[in-house]
Amino acid sequence: MCRANVIYNRRLNDRDFHMALRLPKEFVDPRPGQFVMLRPAAPEGPLLSRPLSVHRFTRLHDHVVLGLLYRVVGRGTAMFSRWSSGTEALVLGPLGNGFRIDGKKQEHILIAGGMGVAPMGYLADCLRGRNLGGQRMIFCLGAKSQGELIGLERLETMGGRLHISTDDGTMGTCGTVAELLPGILGGREPEAVELYACGPPGMLKSLASSLPGDFSCQASLEARMACGVGACLGCAMTMRTDGKGVVRKSVCRDGPVFDLREICWDEIVIT
Amino acid sequence: MGVEIGSLRLKNPVMTASGTFGYGEEYAPYVDLNRLGAIVVKGLSWKPRLGNPPPRIMETPAGMLNAIGLQNIGVKAFISGKLPFLRNFDVAVVANVYGETVEEYLRVCELLTATSGIHALEINVSCPNVKKGGVAFGTDPEMIAEVTGRARGVTDLPLLVKLSPNVTDITAMAAAAESGGADGICLINTLTGMSVDVERRVPHLKNITGGLSGPAIKPVAVRMVWEAARTVKIPVIGIGGIMTAADALEFIIAGATAVQVGTANFVNPKATLEILSGLGAYMNRHGVGSIKELVGSLTT
Structure with a gap:
């Protein structure tokens, strides 16, 4: 410590x-x-x-x-x-394990709902540090209303393209950030883009269902946890395995970043 | 600082509590494992267990509720995947053993006994978060005596029995473990508790109830250790909300030969080592040559 x-x-x-x-x-x-x-x-x-x-x-x-x-x-x-x-x-x-950055990808799409912008700020900094910033970054930022769109000013200075949605329509498109995605992905090749997402479980779940089948997305999860190092097992989330079974992984040690499609939503409380 | 529990010799009385220190490797970046009295690993069952669905934990005043449900990789994966790391250290490794049936307890005990690098077994008859086994055995003295006695029959390793506080009379449970042939008893496991989200009118834990740990349970634990230590002749290992050396000393003075540190590891990864150095400082300050002089030294 x-x-x-x-x-x-x-x-x-x-x-x-x-x-x-x-x-x-x-x-x-x-x-x-x-x-x-x-x-x-x-x-x-x-x-x-x-x-x-x-x-x-x-x-x-x-x-x-x-x-x-x-x-x-x-x-x-x-x-x-x-x-x-x-x-x-x-x-x-x-x-924890962070986002995986693949320098070969042509574009990096950072999707944040509400407080989900927290890890995206540093991810954007790191992408820029690897000369993967500027026009190669696309930000999709969503919040309940304009007043809760945080980190906006900083992202605006990063040179990426910015798409905004608010639940109440006070800024950007009226709706959730997940609804922005099909329009943004249209015409883009799955191999050419990397998607990163963070936000409330409801947003990530709708993102998972709206993500076209050939695209993958790295999603950062949040969970109550006691230790942060994989000992208490309090932050376990249910994940699908290749063999169609399930396994419980710790958000702290195995995550917090998981493949969006790996997450089993049945047991996640969405408020 | 050395203490003995049956034939188990510990270089000091500070152990980690099962379920709060993983398999040791999780805390190796923060703690020199060689300095610990013992590492008690997460409860092991014969087959891997998924554990309970989330949410599994909730903080409470001066404590936390958990309902992990004994998620673990199974005893075979522990032996092949986790134990080799622990063998690198000069520390006593205690395997916490869990079964849904007595037979499952025995199979796990037998396999661990045949494995090098395990220094003692801790029979878990006190997990409140599983439907079978666990506390279902731990609230019945006859079952405690049976599980302990049959485990005694399949292992020559020092045998500890971890008891539940969710009983009317802890001394009956302690005596049952002793009669079954235990070398020591460990208490307390968590107290069954519950917490409600009033906005949504649902329990905070998916399992509804969970086990309460942390400083909130310490006075209950000290009382039970004191009662148990006056009842049995075998050593008692005190557990329950130990955050500091002073907390550990409360247990030792009340009759515990050693202590296990649990929830404190989550709060401060170095808690065990800080407690250990605090014990040394206390002994110096009070002119105590051996920690054993303090065990049960309570004046009433």
């Missing part, structure tokens, strides 16, 4: 925040799609750490800066929202 200090903790809207943490230089460079477990250094708040995707990462001369996006959904994230500059935290990570 690394000691960290809050640099800033900015409110983005009613319930979303962007936190930057300063960590010692020993902290390993994350791969896109990896996450950290975060908790306060002081013995306060909930018992367990909370998993948060790496949203930004910058290596400086004598320290690193880790950027995290989060939504206040319970006791843990409510506590994070009260942190201010200087607050001491403990960070375990980077954890």
Whole structure:
């Protein structure tokens, strides 16, 4: 576990925040799609750490800066929202397997629903770092309404094409981000594009059903977890196997990125 | 710091609790496994188990509920795929054994006994999250005595029995395990609990009920260890919400020969080692030469 200090903790809207943490230089460079477990250094708040995707990462001369996006959904994230500059935290990570980047692909389509934009910011940075950015990136961003479209300004500066949807039609196309996809994929060859998705289970499920059969998609899942390292088995999700059976995989250690078609939706609670 | 449980010699009394430390390899990046008293691996059944459907965990005040349902890779895959890694370390490996029937317990025990690198068996008669076996055996003294006795008949390894707190009288269960030939008893496993999502009016866990662990259960666990230690002559291993050295000392002073650290591993991967160094500091501060002097040293 690394000691960290809050640099800033900015409110983005009613319930979303962007936190930057300063960590010692020993902290390993994350791969896109990896996450950290975060908790306060002081013995306060909930018992367990909370998993948060790496949203930004910058290596400086004598320290690193880790950027995290989060939504206040319970006791843990409510506590994070009260942190201010200087607050001491403990960070375990980077954890999990990230997105696989195939440099041979001509286009990279990043699909994010709501807080699903969190890992996409860092993925976009890494794609640009490998000269796979600019016109080779396509962003599909969805949210309930305009006020909850986060990370928009930053993505706009990345040079990729941007498609937006909102459930209430206050910005972009009225509907879900999954509905944007058939139009975007039309005319594109499955071998030429790589798809990455992150968002609420309902969005990923409709994405899975609307994804044309010959396209594959890497999906990052979220789950309640206690340890983050594959020990508690609390974050298990049911996955299909080639032999038409099922297996339970840990989101933390086997994921959080899975093949979208591997996910068995029958046992996932969609609220 | 060394302690003995039957013929099992531990270099120190800090063990990991089954189901909270994986198969050891998950925590190897954070913990020098050589320094642990023992590693108790995730419960092993004869065949692999899928475990319960998600959601499986929910945080509660000062604790957490889990209903994993003994998901595991099966004893054969453990021996071929996980045990070779553990053999690289100078640490006692304790295999937690689970079966849906007594016969399944015995088959797992026999196979593990015939395998090198296993230092003791821990019979799990206390998992609250499975329909068969587990706590169904652990709430009946006759069943505890039978499972323990028959396991005793198939293994010469030190035999531990992990008991459930979901009983009226823990001393009857402790005595049953002792009469069956156990070398030590481990307590407590989780307390059965439940948590409700009031907005959706559904249980937080798909299994509806789960096992409560963490600091919330520590006072119950200390009380049960104290009661059990006064009842049996075999060593008692204390488990339940141990987060710090002071917590571990509560158990030891109440009568535990060793302790198992569980939920704390999730919160702090280095919890076991910090507890171990805290025990050393306490002994220095109190002029205690051997941890054994502290076992059951409670003044009432």
